[in-house]
Amino acid sequence: MTGKDTEVIAILEEQIQIEQDTLENIVQLEEDSKETAVRLAFLDLRLDTWKHIKFLEGMIEILSITPCDEWSAKVGRYSGRIRLERELSSLVIEENKMISLLEKALDKISDPIAKLFLEHMKEEEASHSKDLMKLVKIIQMSPLQTKKGVKGTDIVCETE
DSSP states (O other): OOHHHHHHHHHHHHHHHHHHHHHHHHHHHHHHSSSSHHHHHHHHHHHHHHHHHHHHHHHHHHHOOOOOHHHHHHHHHHHHHHHHHHHHHHHHHHHHHHHHHHHHHHHHOOOHHHHHHHHHHHHOOOOHHHHHHHHHHHHSSSOOSSOOOTTTTTTOOOOO
């Protein structure tokens, strides 16, 4: 791991701590909320904050774990990325069904707060549908690790 990686990991760990403190606060706010709309707003924030923590932990894993069994690493990369593409393709279909159902509900709903929440949900679903396949392409094009070998397929193991 390079010095830059160590610096980035330290920054990400600091971010995780802030996210975790924020999450604890949001959980309490959500539990204390009596009104459904307020609880739903805190729920949305809580889930996003939890997702951020998990993503940051994953980034640290990407920067700090080097697969040193070249064959297993290549097989894992290939099979994992193929599975990701297949599964996300089917999930995009489901996301589009969800968008369609939300549009039907939005056409019939009159409550302004409920309408706002459903519109927000529809926007998120549309974003997921659009971004999922972009994510697949980025992952497929990315190297297995951040360290460069002679060839792009090389697995570079750190020696001590």
